Amino acid sequence: MQNQDWKGSVQLSHGNGGRLTHELISQLFMPRFKNTMLESLMDSTLFEVNKGRLAVSTDGFVVNPYFFPGGNIGDLAINGTVNDLLMSGATPLYLTVSFILEEGLPFEHLVTIAESMASATKSAQVQLIAGDTKVVEHGSADGLFITTTGIGSVPDGVNWNPQEVKPGDQIIVSGTIGDHGASVLASRYEMDFDSNIVSDTCHLRDLVLAVRDLPGIRCMRDPTRGGLATTLYELAQASQLNYRIYEKQVPIAESVRGLCEVLGLDPLYVANEGKLVAVVSKEVAETVLTRFQQLEAGKNARIIGEITEELKGWPTLVTPLGASRILDLLSVEQLPRIC
């Protein structure tokens, strides 16, 4: 089924369970997400479970606009949940998806989004095994909202947890920060910026699997909403240690920094959708860094700081002047609806 076969837009009757609903599922979604488990079209899907631990994660996506430079809401919905599974060291296996479509959503947009989702699942090596579609009246949503839930399996011996973090451990970020939030911001209708900023949305599977065998990986997080600073805050609170980073070491693309300067935003608080923060022992830090840098997704990886016992429970930033300041949570959203 090609794009040109889907003209017009979503109607309320595409969500009423009747003929149009069946047509939408069997002709728009199924050909793209095709796999034997999904094809059963039962009320629930069955799968085998091996011994050991499973990881589960769920996430809703409401980004506005749903197309932005570098991706769309469909990429985010797959990569976001896949990455949440990966952050606990899990191998992502299965996803479910729930669509809330707004009446009037152009079908060609939905097709593009579904195709992005299909290629993102393929790239992340996960299967979409259950789904649901609802349609709401025009004005009750903003194009479409997507919720995905993921299941992954965690190998024995992998116990990534902020409580494992120890003083002296190193903090690594896998690449430039703020790209996703800045790309959405630059494409918002209120802005007329010419910028070449593209979202970093991608899965982190290769990065995680490249280092999962190493001892000394304490924990990982993907700094999405609230950006790097918020993630460090949450980790510092969970570990009850000080996460100290050096402003000079934090990789930020020139274009992102420029946009943030103009708009008065702090890139440390701007969202990412394809980056991770890893806290690792000093002994393996260089190995982790080298393995990250060998991969496309980690070519700009850097060690940005270390764990200390000074201001327990707080992250701090050392400025280029050598002064230090606390990175608190933001009081207000710098930018709403970025994921």
Add this chain to the structure above:
Amino acid sequence: MKYIDEFRNPEVASALLKEIEKVATEPIHIMEICGGHTHAIFRSGIDQVLPPQVSFIHGPGCPVCVTPMGKINQIINLARRPKTIIATYGDMLRVPGTESTLLKEKAKGANVRMVYSSLDALKLAMDHPDHEVVFFAIGFETTIPPNGFSVLKARQSGIKNFSILSNHVLVPPVIQFLLNDPEVKIDAFLGPGHVSTVVGSQDYEFIPRDYGHPVVISGFEPNDILQSVLMILRQRQEGRCEVEVQYKRVVQHQGNEKAQAVIDTIFERVDQEWRGIGVIPGSGMGIRASFREYDAEHKFADWVSHVETSEPETCICGPITKGVKQPWDCPSFGKACTPEHPIGTCMVSSEGTCSAYYRYQYIRKIVGE
């Protein structure tokens, strides 16, 4: 944006700091007028690395902080007017009026849009011909010309559903007001860089001439500010007292004459209320009678007169904005008044003194460092 690195280079910074240490023999109180400087000083930690003899007094140069309660209540009332779009800078959304904020009105269904310039607001007016668009025009000399330009453009294009609620304020009159206040103790000024791109350095010459205090107009990067502090100290050491420009890459002596011409066409000097400080004669810029149809206060007089204008009793934003008190002196600071639930304007804007103290010093203090 690459050029900025030069003004953040840590080696240059440490060389400047060494020079400052040598020259800073006696205590000096420097007022940074502009909220952008306040923010930059705290953000890069300049206050932590300067010798203790050098202290900053944070001045009245945050446009959000000096907007009086009455004006906030006016815009909140206008947000309740049917078929009206309020366009405003993000910071103004959270500024508390007597019983609401624009953000709360938005949640209740008011049409409030965040914009980055008055021209965005003008575009909203063009896109929504069946609505009235009111731009909440706050700011210093820097933002007055573009706001004036949007009014000019509206008239040229025959756009009738656009107006501005003006709260334009001027730097020199408030400085003069502070210098005449015996409570205020200032030895020197860090002059506002962005404002000076419009008015030039000439507008500050009365400060050394009539009051005997040096002024250095500074850029906003850490090394700009350090260099400006050094220039102030050198003036004192050499017995000079004058207006100098550190921010030479942007500021000219006579300013931007075209921008000044736009200001003069649309606006005229008015007596202006400053939050917590009071009315300062000739310190504001109101819309001239010849452009009255773009003045929201005139156009929607029924909606904006009779608003409550008294300030919250527990807030000491006034003395803080004048630099005679610190946030620590306020009983509400960090308790009833936080960035999540601000009482006073100084806690709202990232350029406000209370907000800067809260973000960069308060937590450190409560965790006992």
